Amino acid sequence: MSDISSQKIRQNILSSRSLRLCGELIKMDKQQSPEYAKMSQATAISLGLVRGRMYRGAVNRCVNLLVHYPDGCSANCAYCGLAKKRPGTYHDKSFIHVPWPVFPMGQIISAINNTPSYVKRTCISMITNGKCRQATLEMSRRLKDETALPISILIAPTILHENDLAEMKESGADKIGVAVDLATPELFDKYRGKGVSGPHKWEKYWEIMETALDIFGHPNVGAHLMVGMGETEEQMVSIMNRLWQMGVVSHLFSFFAEEDSRLAANPQPPWPAYLRIQLARYIIEEELVRNQDMSFDKAGRIIDFGLASDLLGSIISFGKAFMTGGCLGPDGQVACNRPFGNCLPDVNQWNYPYPPNEEELDLIRQNIFNVE
Ligand code: SF4
Structure with a gap:
């Protein structure tokens, strides 16, 4: 030739x-919403759309969906895999360390209708994209009409209009999540607002939680909080107490750096500190203490939970405080259990997606009061 x-x-x-x-x-x-949605890898495994098994037989009890547009999220939150300025396209950006494959809604709905009985809820996560409002409502209506699972919406407060929350309720959602994420207004502005040329405002997030409470009522409004963003334990306890007093439940996350994000080099919060915050959340929401009953050292670390040590010991051994907090299913148990969303699979978990076993409880007991 x-x-x-x-x-x-x-x-x-x-x-x-x-x-x-x-x-x-x-x-x-x-491929974009409302006809398509992204789905977490753990959900895709639970629904049988992707093959795989999880450490210690963990199962994902929630269908976690993400609204999908090729132009993605217009915000730039410093810790987020979906941030506009993080390299990559919205199609291939990982989120919480795993890929989120795109599926047609029809396929998602038929998978939900054949789902294992341990799956108890569907959650639609919005992104900051103006097209997202209408698509979220349409997806919620479809899920309500064509499936039997209750629906949560993790809202994007910055793009919402006055009647959107009422429309979300009418569309079938029974719970609302608000990703406040940061414990103080200064940290919020630094990592989600002016500090990253982002659009979000602290005040707007608190206003929307008040409106959500008016429409959905307690305990149907949850706030996401991320530990390890430079706040003290005292500041995190204070915001959890404030949220609970107004009727909002705290859903705790641990910072876990996303590759190539602005904070890629930052470490996870120390495990003992995360355990203490989890325990504090649990006893505040069980109404056993308020933040003012607790004591902190000069660095803001919890040194006294304000409870008798034998009672505290029993609560630790019960283990529930260290399990993932999130929206509940109709069985009253946490549906949004996000297996390994905050850390790698191991005996020490920054949110156990299952009840901790004796080995794990021993480790918790050995570490929780460690303030090194
Ligand atoms: S608004 Fe949400 S999805 Fe968008 S960058 Fe911020 S945290 Fe990520």
Whole structure:
């Protein structure tokens, strides 16, 4: 074969490859909500859409969906895998360390209708994208009409309009989540607002929680809080107490750096500190103490929980305080248990997605009062 004809063949192969790639990209661009949604990898495993098994037989009890647009989220939260300025496209950006494959809503709905009985709720997570409002309502209506699971919406307060929360209730949602994430207004502004040229405002998040409480009532409004963002334990306890007094339940997360994000080099919070915050949340929400009953050292670390030591010991041994907190299912147990969303699978977990066993409880007891 002459050099000229082999060159032509190569060119033809290359251009047909580019055409195929272009075709794939156009197809991916057309995949958007409300007809499509992203789904967490753990959910895809639970629903049988992806093959896999989790450490210690963990199961994901919630169908975690993410509203999907090719142009993604317009915000830039410093710790988030979906932040606009994090390298990558919205299609391939990981979120909470795992891929979120895209599925058609029809396929998601039929998988939900054949789901194992341990799956107790569906959650739609919004992103900060103006198109998201209408799509979320349509997805919620479809899920209400075509499935039997209750529905939560993790809202994007910055883009919401006055009647959106009422419309969300009418569309079928019975619980609302608000990702406040930061424990103080200064940290919020630094990592979600002006500090990252982001659009979010602390005051707006608190206003929306008040409105959500008016519409959905206690205990149907939850706030996400992330430990390990530079706050003290005292500040985190104070915000959890404030939220509980107004009727909002705290759902705790631990910072766990996303590769290539602004905070990629930052460490997870120390495990003992996270355990103490989990225990504090539990006893505040069980109404055994308020933040003012607790004592802190100069660095703001909890040194006294304000409870008798034998009672505290029994609560620790019960283990529930250290399990993932999130929206409940109809059985009264946490449905949104987010297995290994905060850390790698191991005996020490920054949120146990199952009741901790004796080995894990021993480790918790050995570590929880360690303030090194
Ligand atoms: S608004 Fe939500 S999805 Fe968007 S960057 Fe911030 S935390 Fe991530």
